[in-house]
Amino acid sequence: MDDRVHPEVRRTATEIDTMEIRGAATIADAAARALRTQATESDAADAEAFRAELRTAARALYETRPTAVSLPNALRYVLRGMSSTTVEGLRQNVVESADEFRARLERAQADLGEVGANRLRDGDTIMTHCHSTDALACVEAAVEQGKHIEAVVKETRPRNQGHITAKRLDELGVPVTLIVDSAARRYLNDVDHVLVGADAVAADGSVVNKIGTSGLAVNARDRGTPIMVAAQTLKLHPGTMTGHTVDIEMRDTAEVVDDETLAELGNPTVKNPAFDVTPPRYVDAIVTERGQFPPESIVILMRELFGEGTSEPWAE
Numbered sequence: 370m371d372d373r374v375h376p377e378v379r380r381t382a383t384e385i386d387t388m389e390i391r392g393a394a395t396i397a398d399a400a401a402r403a404l405r406t407q408a409t410e411s412d413a414a415d416a417e418a419f420r421a422e423l424r425t426a427a428r429a430l431y432e433t434r435p436t437a438v439s440l441p442n443a444l445r446y447v448l449r450g451m452s453s454t455t456v457e458g459l460r461q462n463v464v465e466s467a468d469e470f471r472a473r474l475e476r477a478q479a480d481l482g483e484v485g486a487n488r489l490r491d492g493d494t495i496m497t498h499c500h501s502t503d504a505l506a507c508v509e510a511a512v513e514q515g516k517h518i519e520a521v522v523k524e525t526r527p528r529n530q531g532h533i534t535a536k537r538l539d540e541l542g543v544p545v546t547l548i549v550d551s552a553a554r555r556y557l558n559d560v561d562h563v564l565v566g567a568d569a570v571a572a573d574g575s576v577v578n579k580i581g582t583s584g585l586a587v588n589a590r591d592r593g594t595p596i597m598v599a600a601q602t603l604k605l606h607p608g609t610m611t612g613h614t615v616d617i618e619m620r621d622t623a624e625v626v627d628d629e630t631l632a633e634l635g636n637p638t639v640k641n642p643a644f645d646v647t648p649p650r651y652v653d654a655i656v657t658e659r660g661q662f663p664p665e666s667i668v669i670l671m672r673e674l675f676g677e678g679t680s681e682p683w684a685e
C-alpha cells in the first residue's frame with residue numbers, strides 16, 4: 370500500500386477486508402471516519418499533495434470489498450467536500466464532510482426505521498437473513514412504538530451473521546427462533562414479513578444482498594409472504610443508471626470448508642459468492658429514509674439524488 374496512507378486507514382481497510390467491520394452502512398461509516406483521520410493527520414506540503422493523498426487513501430478503502438455501494442458513495446461524499454485551495458482549508462473541508470456524512474447516515478437509519486416500523490403490526494413475526502442495521506432499525510422503531518414483534522432468524526452460512534441478528538433482537542426484547550438456512554421455506558408460513566437489508570439497489574429495483582436472499586424471496590413470494598427491503602438511499606447504486614452491473618464478491622473458500630476436509634473430499638471446486646441479486650418482481654417494498662417505494666420506481670428517487678450518474682469517487 371502507498372506509504373502516504375495513514376496506519377489508521379490501513380487498519381480500517383484490513384478490518385473491512387477481514388469482515389471485522391462489515392455490513393454496508395457500518396463499512397461506509399468506518400470509511401468516512403478513516404478519511405477524516407487521514408485528513409487530520411496529513412502533513413502534505415500543499416493543497417495538491419493533500420488532495421492526492423486523500424484520493425490514495427480513498428482508493429485503498431475502495432479496493433477492500435467490491436459489492437456494498439455504500440462504500441464508494443461514502444468516499445465520494447467526503448472527497449466532494451474538498452473545495453478549499455489551502456491545506457488547512459481542505460483539512461477542515463474533509464472533517465466537516467466526514468462528520469456530516471456520518472450524522473446523516475445515523476439520521477437516515479433512524480428515519481428509515483420509522484417508515485419500516487409502520488409496515489409492521491403488533492403481533493407480527495418477521496424472518497431475517499444476515500445482519501442488517503437498516504433492517505434492525507425498523508424492528509427497533511416498531512418495538513419503541515409498543516408493538517410485540519417476534520423473529521425467525523436464518524443463521525446465514527457460511528459466516529453466521531444471523532447470530533449477530535439474534536443477539537441484537539434479543540437485546541430489543543424480541544423473541545427469536547434461530548433456524549438453518551435450508552429450513553426457511555418450512556417456516557415462511559409462520560411469518561408475516563421477510564425483512565432484509567441491501568448492499569446495493571440497482572436502477573431497475575434489483576436488490577443485491579447476502580447470498581441466499583434471492584432464494585428466500587422466491588420462496589416467500591410462492592408462499593405469499595411480503596418481502597420488505599430496508600435500504601437507506603446510501604445503498605442506491607448510481608452506476609446502474611448508466612448500465613453498469615454490480616460486482617458480486619467471491620470470498621475465500623476456507624469460509625466454506627477447511628483445507629483438511631477439502632482434501633478428504635477429493636479437493637472439489639468450492640465457490641463462495643458473498644451476495645446475490647433479487648429481481649424487483651420478488652420485492653414488495655424498498656424502505657428508505659425518504660419513504661417506501663415499489664422497486665420499479667426507485668429509479669425516480671435515484672435520478673433526483675444523483676442526476677444521470679457519477680464517476681469514480683477520486684476522479685471528481
Ligand code: RUB
Nearest residue numbers: 391392393394501502503566567579
Ligand atoms: C452484510 C449484508 C447486509 C447488508 C445491509 O453482508 O448483506 O444485509 O450489508 O447491512 P456482509 P446494513 O456481512 O458480507 O458484510 O443494513 O447494516 O447496511
